[in-house]
Amino acid sequence: MEANPNDNSYDSLVEDEIKFWSKELIKSIRKGIPINLDYSNSRLFKASEKSNDLYFHPEIYKAMYDKSFLLNQSTIEGGKALDLVCGPGWLARELNRRGMDVEGLELNPFLVDVANLYSKNRKNKEFSLKYSVSDLNKAFFEKEKYDVICADSGLHHVSKIDRLFRQISKALKPGGRFVFREHIDRDVPISILNIITLPLVFIAGYKNYWKVAKKARSLIKETLYMVINRGETVEWGSAFEDVGASKIVSCAKKYFDVKIERYSFSIFTPVRIIAESSLDLNKKIKWINYLMRIDRKLNQNGFYGECVEFLLIKR
Numbered sequence: 001m002e003a004n005p006n007d008n009s010y011d012s013l014v015e016d017e018i019k020f021w022s023k024e025l026i027k028s029i030r031k032g033i034p035i036n037l038d039y040s041n042s043r044l045f046k047a048s049e050k051s052n053d054l055y056f057h058p059e060i061y062k063a064m065y066d067k068s069f070l071l072n073q074s075t076i077e078g079g080k081a082l083d084l085v086c087g088p089g090w091l092a093r094e095l096n097r098r099g100m101d102v103e104g105l106e107l108n109p110f111l112v113d114v115a116n117l118y119s120k121n122r123k124n125k126e127f128s129l130k131y132s133v134s135d136l137n138k139a140f141f142e143k144e145k146y147d148v149i150c151a152d153s154g155l156h157h158v159s160k161i162d163r164l165f166r167q168i169s170k171a172l173k174p175g176g177r178f179v180f181r182e183h184i185d186r187d188v189p190i191s192i193l194n195i196i197t198l199p200l201v202f203i204a205g206y207k208n209y210w211k212v213a214k215k216a217r218s219l220i221k222e223t224l225y226m227v228i229n230r231g232e233t234v235e236w237g238s239a240f241e242d243v244g245a246s247k248i249v250s251c252a253k254k255y256f257d258v259k260i261e262r263y264s265f266s267i268f269t270p271v272r273i274i275a276e277s278s279l280d281l282n283k284k285i286k287w288i289n290y291l292m293r294i295d296r297k298l299n300q301n302g303f304y305g306e307c308v309e310f311l312l313i314k315r
């Protein structure tokens with residue numbers, strides 16, 4: 001289903017989307033400084049807290065999701081950047097630390113307030129950092145304003161994606177770059193490979209068997225869904241998870257010159273199993289790093305993964 005800004009139901013979908021991400025942020029802020037607020041300084045308030053929720057655990061998250069491509073390809077020292085679907089603003093914040101004037105755009109006013117409040121005491125005031133509310137299904141950008149536009153894992157929430165790509169192209173200076181990371185449709189061999197790794201839950205030392213059964217059931221359900229639907233992106237979560245990755249990839253190729261297109265995270269099931277297991281933190285990170293090395297080898301040899309990263313150049 002595609003959320004259409006002209007439909008009557010659109011406002012209530014926006015409300016649901018806002019509620020969902022506000023709740024997520026409140027949940028994570030209670031535990032510490034979440035990674036999506038401050039990537040470099042993210043931490044749990046209680047060092048002893050062994051959160052098994054990988055999205056709240058900075059070290060686990062960083063081992064699983066390598067953001068170096070996104071960061072490095074988006075950095076143009078002294079340049080102007082725009083971070084789309086920025087959430088509480090980690091990417092904009094990092095680019096600002098690297099010496100860029102940055103704007104972040106986000107649908108959710110609560111996330112924008114938190115992002116701006118957190119920026120008040122930042123050190124490098126010589127470069128600007130500002131977050132604003134914007135619905136990217138409706139936004140109009142200024143012509144040729146930015147050197148870089150970037151987005152982390154949020155384009156699949158914007159139903160008018162074709163329109164957004166055209167706006168992005170317009171807003172970039174000649175030769176400007178659009179860098180993004182996105183979930184993609186998973187292919188069938190990869191999904192099957194991931195099912196085969198499910199017995200790992202036992203090796204990974206899950207303490208509670210009911211928890212194991214529940215986890216295995218949801219992983220199998222998710223993987224079967226992908227196989228049956230030939231891999232169309234599946235994410236159960238917020239109201240706006242509605243743009244298939246194939247659409248995003250085809251827009252990228254339609255409106256931009258592709259300089260780099262790279263895939264990662266093929267063996268997401270074993271990595272997630274380890275991340276959520278009851279192994280101790282150091283062991284978890286060691287295992288995840290090991291699996292991610294295998295993952296890179298798979299991707300270098302033509303396997304697809306859960307994520308795609310693009311460096312696109314304005315035509």
Ligand SMILES: C[S@@+](CC[C@H](N)C(=O)[O-])C[C@H]1O[C@@H](n2cnc3c(N)ncnc32)[C@H](O)[C@@H]1O
Pocket residue numbers: 017018021036084085086087088089105106107108111134135136137151152153154157158159240
């Ligand atoms: C998966 S989160 C990614 C957030 C951030 N980029 C990050 O890496 O943490 C998706 C974000 O997209 C935002 N979003 C959803 N629909 C949007 C829209 N139409 N316009 C702007 N932002 C939107 C949500 O509020 C949410 O913060």
